[in-house]
Every structure is written in C-alpha cells, then in structure tokens.
Amino acid sequence: MLAAGSADSTTGFAALSEVCGAYWHPLYAFARKLGHAPADAQDLVQGFFMTLIERRFLDRADAEKGRFRSFLLGAFKKHLGKERERASAQKRSGAHPHLSLDVENLEGRLAHQLATSQTPESLFERAWGVAMLDEAMRRLQSECKRSGRLALFKQIQPCLEGDPGAARYAEIAQRLGTTEGTIAVTVRRMRRRYLELLRTVILQTVGSPAEVEEELRHLLSVLRG
Numbered sequence: 001m002l003a004a005g006s007a008d009s010t011t012g013f014a015a016l017s018e019v020c021g022a023y024w025h026p027l028y029a030f031a032r033k034l035g036h037a038p039a040d041a042q043d044l045v046q047g048f049f050m051t052l053i054e055r056r057f058l059d060r061a062d063a064e065k066g067r068f069r070s071f072l073l074g075a076f077k078k079h080l081g082k083e084r085e086r087a088s089a090q091k092r093s094g095a096h097p098h099l100s101l102d103v104e105n106l107e108g109r110l111a112h113q114l115a116t117s118q119t120p121e122s123l124f125e126r127a128w129g130v131a132m133l134d135e136a137m138r139r140l141q142s143e144c145k146r147s148g149r150l151a152l153f154k155q156i157q158p159c160l161e162g163d164p165g166a167a168r169y170a171e172i173a174q175r176l177g178t179t180e181g182t183i184a185v186t187v188r189r190m191r192r193r194y195l196e197l198l199r200t201v202i203l204q205t206v207g208s209p210a211e212v213e214e215e216l217r218h219l220l221s222v223l224r225g
Helices: 010-033 038-055 068-088 103-115 120-146 150-160 169-176 180-203 209-224
Strands: none
Touching (some): 010 103, 038 068, 169 180, 180 209
C-alpha cells in the first residue's frame, strides 16, 4: 500500500488504484452509517480518493506508526469534517483511478448492518475485514484462471467461503467428472492457498511481517463479532 504514495510512477499509480478498489467499500459503509445518502456517500468516497492523489496524503502514511486502515479512516474523517461540500462537486478526470462502484449490490450487503446500533467505526472495521477476504478470493480466482482451473474454482468457491451446504464433494465430483477424494484434497489445498493470499493482502497494510498474524486474528474477531 505504501507504493501508492508514489503516484507519479506506473507502479505507484497501480498501487493507488488497488488502495481505492480495496477500501472504497469500508469507507462507503462508514459514510452510510453516519447517515449520508447512498449518492452522497459515493461522492464523498470518490472525492476523498481524489484528494489523496491531489494532495499526496499517502506520502504521509508511515507503516511504522500504525495500521494503514487506521491512517485511512483518520484521513477520511478529516475529509468529511472539512470538505463535504467540495467532495460532492469533485470533477472526475481520466488521470485518476476509476472506481467501479457497485452501490446497489453493496447497499444490499449493508442493509442489516445499517439497521443495527453498531458504531460507524465498527461497521468500517467489519467492511474492511470483508474487503480483505474479497481481495484474497479475487487473487485466488485470478490464479485459477491463469492455470486453466477457473471452472473448478467456481464449483468449490462456496466451500472455501465456509458454506456448510456446499461441502457436498460427491456432487461436485460428479459434475466435474472426477472423484470425491480429489475434490476434498483440492478444497484443502485451495483453502491453504486462500489463507496464504489473505496473509499477503494483510501484509500490504501493516508495517512488518511480524504484525500479520495479529492483524489476521483481529480480522477474524471483527467478522465473528
């Protein structure tokens, strides 16, 4: 994530696009929980990321001083406090990362959380955890696609996501023309790879590898809560 501070380089721009893609969901959820309407929340998040670029705020993100998500949420709170009116009037430019905001789908996922008494900060944390899992799953899907195993991935993805009703290995094996044992072994291997990718995603948001396990435990506790 720190590479995103170098927005002048190709690598930095790509990293910045990843930051936007990974964190728009948690920040959108935070804004919605504060009471902003969907369109306003979308504008606020979009404007915030543009401000990060224009003012090079990511240059200030020091991994040694805390979690990246904490830095980002603190910066977003300041943005909400100082630039609400400016955020809704931000101009979209091709020079900035383009966010494909699937607001309708996200609103469906947020419906229950928005109706609870949890704080905006708690909702942000939960949305952050979901975003990390989604990114790890996206990377696993990309790997499977590159290796010609996309059809296999799509069949066993529900098992990887913990759906108890999906662990019918015999049915999956029949659909794919293989054995139940083969599917069971493949699921175990993909689960291990999924966890490895999740650790890689988390590593990009903390100061050192030593913090990954602590952050992973925090992620799991947030999602259980």
